[in-house]
Amino acid sequence: MPGEIRKLKYIADEIREELVAKINMYGADVRLACLVAGEHAASESYINGIVRNSEKLGIKTELVRFSDSVTENEFVKKMDEINRDDKYSGMILQLPLPRQISHSMVSRLVDYRKDVDGVSPFNQGLLFAGQPFMVPATAWAVDLTLAKIAKERGMELAGKKIAIVGRSVTVGKPVFHLALKRNMVPVVLHTKAQYPEEIAADADIVVACCGVAELINENWVKDDAIVIDVGINTKNDETGKSVLCGDVNAAAVNEVASLVTAVPGGIGGVTSALLFANTLKGWYMVNNRKELKFDFEV
């Protein structure tokens, strides 16, 4: 019996409702700074999405634009101003950065309270130590979605094998630490793994975050597994039209898995909502010096 392709809009909606309610309750003036150097078609559309979606929640996104030839010093000086200015609750360093700016260097300088993308070593270290504060929104979306699905099924996550296909600092690695915190048994797969399908097909849960369109097919998935699809790629459909697809071949995997998250309509929307949850966490920490916890968390 084929499994379910699960849309996750209901989770994103629950998050957004709580954000609006809390922002109103606190009367919070929440501002997110988005530092952009140069112009890149793909990131412009991402940035426009952030501006539009933040407004709906009552969060102001300020674009801080630099020319493509901005020096690292100028860029860091602006970061420093935003770090020090309590008016700002969050800071995004929009990728790609120009060649002369080292992302790994500048991400060390984001105030951890405002590090809504979870790219600073301090936040990565807290996650490593099992005391996460700001976690990259995509990884948080994977963890939250899994926890919600498990809860709805009365399923215990502790002890379950989870195969994480991909090892980026924004998805694979943080998902590993969050899985460990839930007492799952995580294995991390990547391009150098031998027979990765076999290893994944031994897991109760597969997280596809490899960035390869529809790589994960039925050979990677065991019967009744839960599959979380993090990918957002494009492919040509039968008519040659470019359409969105994930890292999972949902039609094929669905024949064996019990649930596959949809793309589009899945993790992406939850991620988008959680980016603003991080921004509100930043506002709360700056203003109350305490960590904000949400009702939507499981």
Next chain:
Amino acid sequence: MPGEIRKLKYIADEIREELVAKINMYGADVRLACLVAGEHAASESYINGIVRNSEKLGIKTELVRFSDSVTENEFVKKMDEINRDDKYSGMILQLPLPRQISHSMVSRLVDYRKDVDGVSPFNQGLLFAGQPFMVPATAWAVDLTLAKIAKERGMELAGKKIAIVGRSVTVGKPVFHLALKRNMVPVVLHTKAQYPEEIAADADIVVACCGVAELINENWVKDDAIVIDVGINTKNDETGKSVLCGDVNAAAVNEVASLVTAVPGGIGGVTSALLFANTLKGWYMVNNRKELKFDFEV
């Protein structure tokens, strides 16, 4: 054919020789501060070992003693002095700390350049991001030992399955990240794992860092695997005398594995030498603002 129980003194010796040579070459005045609150028999013997072993290399260890009732403020004030004083190249926060001092809070305040135990979130974050600076010496010892054994065998570590039995912030988690950096395929096991023996017995390499005397027996290990024993425990021998033992039942595992590291005489000695390698890294970073790399590294 039984495998080999490998003593690792030759690796520790190689490290110490290079440390002495570099300290002499730089004419370096290397000082390690060890902050100790109260008196605990086990930690006193550990501290004495550090003092004695550092002296042999030409490193001065200064014990900074507090009473058991020291306040967190007093403790942090002293940490701050050591952070700011370029005379010090390293700082150890000796455990256990008294109840009123939060280890997770104070470890956030160690200057990352002097964080020889790799406990600060900044260093943990660098490791997480694949750019390790100071890594807990035990985890470094595991990684270095594995790399040396692989090199000697002409064996490729990339793609190999490594089962890490234990998930502490000082061993299991950093070993996971170091393994990933070497393109191995890591799985992390712990007390909540179901059938951990089966998962471990599927791995090419098993790292035993669970802190349970001789837990790892032949059922956890596949033919010809390499087994790294991080444990230092005690057990009673046949005559009832207390003797040291590892997390691995070496006699049993040795029947199937191709190599098991010895306890005592294994990872412990390499760890001890690498603690001082971290201290010299600290001296070099404070004085030259660059990372020191060693010839012994693989």
